[in-house]
Amino acid sequence: MTELVPALPEESFRRVLCVVAHPDDMEYGTSTAVARWTARGIEVGYLLLTRGEAGMPNPPEETARLRLAEQQAACAAVGVEHLTVLEHPDGVLVYGLDLRRDICREIRRFRPDVVVTFGYAVETPMGYDQADHRAAGLAALDAVRDAANRWVFAEQIDDEGLEPCDVRWILLPAFAGDPGRTHGVDVTGEPLQRGVASLEAHARYLAALPDHPAPADFIPMFLALNGKEMGVEHAMLFRARDLQAPPALLIEDTVDDS
Numbered sequence: 492m493t494e495l496v497p498a499l500p501e502e503s504f505r506r507v508l509c510v511v512a513h514p515d516d517m518e519y520g521t522s523t524a525v526a527r528w529t530a531r532g533i534e535v536g537y538l539l540l541t542r543g544e545a546g547m548p549n550p551p552e553e554t555a556r557l558r559l560a561e562q563q564a565a566c567a568a569v570g571v572e573h574l575t576v577l578e579h580p581d582g583v584l585v586y587g588l589d590l591r592r593d594i595c596r597e598i599r600r601f602r603p604d605v606v607v608t609f610g611y612a613v614e615t616p617m618g619y620d621q622a623d624h625r626a627a628g629l630a631a632l633d634a635v636r637d638a639a640n641r642w643v644f645a646e647q648i649d650d651e652g653l654e655p656c657d658v659r660w661i662l663l664p665a666f667a668g669d670p671g672r673t674h675g676v677d678v679t680g681e682p683l684q685r686g687v688a689s690l691e692a693h694a695r696y697l698a699a700l701p702d703h704p705a706p707a708d709f710i711p712m713f714l715a716l717n718g719k720e721m722g723v724e725h726a727m728l729f730r731a732r733d734l735q736a737p738p739a740l741l742i743e744d745t746v747d748d749s
Contacts, residue, residue, distance in 0.1 A: 508603035510631040512623035514562035523678035523686030524727040529570030536573035545582035564692035584623040594634035599653040605660040667716040675721035
């Protein structure tokens with residue numbers, strides 16, 4: 492019998508910061524976990540690196556206003572009150588020091604013990620990933636380390652009054668069958684419903700995408716596949732890294748030597 496994916500140790504979570512490139516990125520399943528966390532009293536913040544202004548045929552400024560309003564409604568659906576939106580250019584997000592600096596600043600401000608971000612691989616189970624997603628994921632991973640080092644972006648400490656912040660967990664969303672998945676979150680019931688509602692809040696954006704399926708049709712479907720791997724009805728899976736745990740290689744060496 493295949494071993495079930497274990498639950499995340501979310502009882503230790505206090506504050507979670509989700510770092511993504513665009514409005515709507517969180518709403519393709521991950522917001523179901525957010526709905527569960529906020530219901531349990533965990534504070535969740537979103538950091539969007541762009542306003543999503545290149546995602547619709549409307550003029551960019553009009554699109555940015557529309558997508559921000561829809562993102563605010565999506566946040567309300569899952570209990571997120573802390574939303575920060577930066578103005579890096581949509582569609583041409585650049586990995587580099589400017590992006591790392593801005594993410595680092597928000598980590599030091601919000602002081603999460605958990606950071607959720609997306610993968611930085613070119614190829615994913617859904618196909619080739621979009622360039623902004625890859626830049627955001629890699630910059631977020633590096634910014635977690637930056638935020639803990641008082642000598643990196645020291646002006647944020649010396650001039651802005653921020654303090655270094657040690658993040659314990661990094662979570663990357665995963666899918667059923669992903670060999671890197673390590674943990675899951677049971678989102679059966681209300682968290683699933685609220686997560687679907689959060690994607691439905693992007694109504695005008697979704698209407699501009701040809702043949703986009705209804706959120707209520709496909710979100711429960713793929714989260715049910717995830718659920719089978721956790722032994723529950725619906726689940727969100729993650730690749731989780733505990734930054735306070737010893738590297739796996741050291742643990743294996745200790746076991747071998749005993």
